[in-house]
Amino acid sequence: xxxxxxxxxxxxxxxxxNGSPEVEVVHQIHPLRPQCGSxxxxxxxxxxxxxxxxxxxxxxxxxxxxxxxxxxYIGHYMLGxxxxxxxxxxxxQALSYAQSLKLAGDGKDVxxxxxxxxxxxxxxxxxHHGFGVELYNATRFSKWVNEGKALALPESxxxxxxxxxLKFRIVFLTGRPESQGNVTAINLKKVGYHTFEKLLLKGSAxxxxxxxxxxSQRKKLENxxxxxxxxxxxxxxxxxxxxxxxRTFKLPDPMYYIS
Amino acid sequence: xxxxxxxxxxxxxxxxxNGSPEVEVVHQIHPLRPQCGSxxxxxxxxxxxxxxxxxxxxxxxxxxxxxxxxxxYIGHYMLGxxxxxxxxxxxxQALSYAQSLKLAGDGKDVxxxxxxxxxxxxxxxxxHHGFGVELYNATRFSKWVNEGKALALPESxxxxxxxxxLKFRIVFLTGRPESQGNVTAINLKKVGYHTFEKLLLKGSAxxxxxxxxxxSQRKKLENxxxxxxxxxxxxxxxxxxxxxxxRTFKLPDPMYYIS
Numbered sequence: 102x103x104x105x106x107x108x109x110x111x112x113x114x115x116x117x118x119n120g121s122p123e124v125e126v127v128h129q130i131h132p133l134r135p136q137c138g139s140x141x142x143x144x145x146x147x148x149x150x151x152x153x154x155x156x157x158x159x160x161x162x163x164x165x166x167x168x169x170x171x172x173x174y175i176g177h178y179m180l181g182x183x184x185x186x187x188x189x190x191x192x193x194q195a196l197s198y199a200q201s202l203k204l205a206g207d208g209k210d211v212x213x214x215x216x217x218x219x220x221x222x223x224x225x226x227x228x229h230h231g232f233g234v235e236l237y238n239a240t241r242f243s244k245w246v247n248e249g250k251a252l253a254l255p256e257s258x259x260x261x262x263x264x265x266x267l268k269f270r271i272v273f274l275t276g277r278p279e280s281q282g283n284v285t286a287i288n289l290k291k292v293g294y295h296t297f298e299k300l301l302l303k304g305s306a307x308x309x310x311x312x313x314x315x316x317s318q319r320k321k322l323e324n325x326x327x328x329x330x331x332x333x334x335x336x337x338x339x340x341x342x343x344x345x346x347x348r349t350f351k352l353p354d355p356m357y358y359i360s
Numbered sequence: 361x362x363x364x365x366x367x368x369x370x371x372x373x374x375x376x377x378n379g380s381p382e383v384e385v386v387h388q389i390h391p392l393r394p395q396c397g398s399x400x401x402x403x404x405x406x407x408x409x410x411x412x413x414x415x416x417x418x419x420x421x422x423x424x425x426x427x428x429x430x431x432x433y434i435g436h437y438m439l440g441x442x443x444x445x446x447x448x449x450x451x452x453q454a455l456s457y458a459q460s461l462k463l464a465g466d467g468k469d470v471x472x473x474x475x476x477x478x479x480x481x482x483x484x485x486x487x488h489h490g491f492g493v494e495l496y497n498a499t500r501f502s503k504w505v506n507e508g509k510a511l512a513l514p515e516s517x518x519x520x521x522x523x524x525x526l527k528f529r530i531v532f533l534t535g536r537p538e539s540q541g542n543v544t545a546i547n548l549k550k551v552g553y554h555t556f557e558k559l560l561l562k563g564s565a566x567x568x569x570x571x572x573x574x575x576s577q578r579k580k581l582e583n584x585x586x587x588x589x590x591x592x593x594x595x596x597x598x599x600x601x602x603x604x605x606x607r608t609f610k611l612p613d614p615m616y617y618i619s
Contacts, residue, residue, distance in 0.1 A: 151449035158416045158610045160450045190410035191419045351417045
């Protein structure tokens with residue numbers, strides 16, 4: 102069994118049990134020992150916790166890489182418990198919002214999810230590429246995506262299942278290219294996202310920003326009669342722009358920035 | 361010398377030196393020992409750090425009070441070093457953005473600041489009222505404002521001074537009522553905000569949300585020929601809505617929420 106197969110196997114355990122196997126997975130992903138990831142590590146006067154706050158509150162924008170001095174901090178955060186806890190806090194809000202709604206029940210009540218670091222986790226990839234310290238390499242990342250081995254983000258999967266039971270229609274709206282539509286659909290289904298109304302991928306001709314691309318796709322949805330009641334992403338570009346939906350949710354992601 | 365006079369006196373030291381007197385001030389404000397405020401205190405399964413992330417990234421909205429279980433955590437955060445560091449990280453971004461601009465130099469280049477917890481700090485008040493755990497009491501808070509003893513937020517004052525030297529015009533846009541215009545102007549000047557183009561306060565007739573009020577005020581500014589190049593607040597309602605300005609900045613504030 103190769104390392105990635107092992108990861109995937111253990112990854113399913115994470116999803117299945119929400120318990121201690123997570124620590125095992127983490128140890129397989131990266132030699133860093135999981136720590137809380139909440140302490141304000143300081144290098145060169147920069148508090149990595151402050152950097153993370155700056156990123157998540159959209160004060161720090163258009164950055165290319167994680168500050169080198171925060172590599173360990175971000176690694177501990179992503180592999181440790183805080184990332185999961187932060188995700189849970191967002192999902193709890195989303196759930197309580199979703200449960201407060203009275204759906205029309207005409208099949209037009211939609212929840213939009215981004216994919217990478219929103220529903221699927223590429224943590225095994227990023228753990229081997231410096232947790233965002235290395236410059237994004239499209240070729241390498243594309244190769245990883247084609248392996249179809251991304252993991253489910255357990256809190257997002259929990260939300261997804263609940264939304265389905267509440268009769269929401271699920272739309273995945275991703276910056277992944279159309280050429281990766283098949284592998285993406287298979288990956289989504291394999292880790293538990295088995296039912297969805299649409300999987301919207303980016304046409305190869307599109308050259309604009311994620312904000313305008315995703316805005317135009319949501320506008321199309323509205324033109325088709327859908328109501329975007331919830332919209333969740335790990336990037337601000339998932340939830341800014343136009344037609345953003347009734348309410349938006351920002352999952353944590355201190356590893357990369359997409360404008 | 362009364363406690364508040366002492367606070368104010370020591371508060372000016374904080375602004376003046378950026379050094380160890382801060383700890384002294386803190387000890388005068390509240391018996392809590394300053395700690396890092398970065399650890400993920402847990403009570404009843406809630407990570408207070410996750411709660412703070414949820415608030416700052418605008419996932420947790422329309423909340424009335426800080427969770428009672430996070431009172432100590434928020435107290436430590438506000439009195440300790442992390443609040444200052446988080447503020448510094450935002451101000452550093454704002455400064456580097458401001459310095460990157462080429463101003464027209466016609467006196468119409470504006471930076472909009474909110475007041476409470478953006479340029480002035482009401483921490484002495486909140487330290488005596490549970491750091492946001494107590495329900496907001498308009499009468500009591502109004503009394504505190506009328507004392508004119510709010511402190512300068514040192515990082516914001518640093519930004520303000522630099523913006524002035526870059527020839528920005530400063531506009532204060534606050535939800536404080538017009539009846540507190542005089543005491544607010546005096547308080548601002550006393551702690552170092554001596555020069556400003558406008559101080560915009562909320563007319564007593566206005567009954568809408570902060571978002572719509574502040575949007576309408578910024579629209580008025582634009583109609584008068586001003587260009588809002590920067591817009592900084594501690595609340596999302598300061599920087600959402602319309603006419604938000606070229607770029608917005610969200611300072612930390614885990615003590616209260618204004619919609």
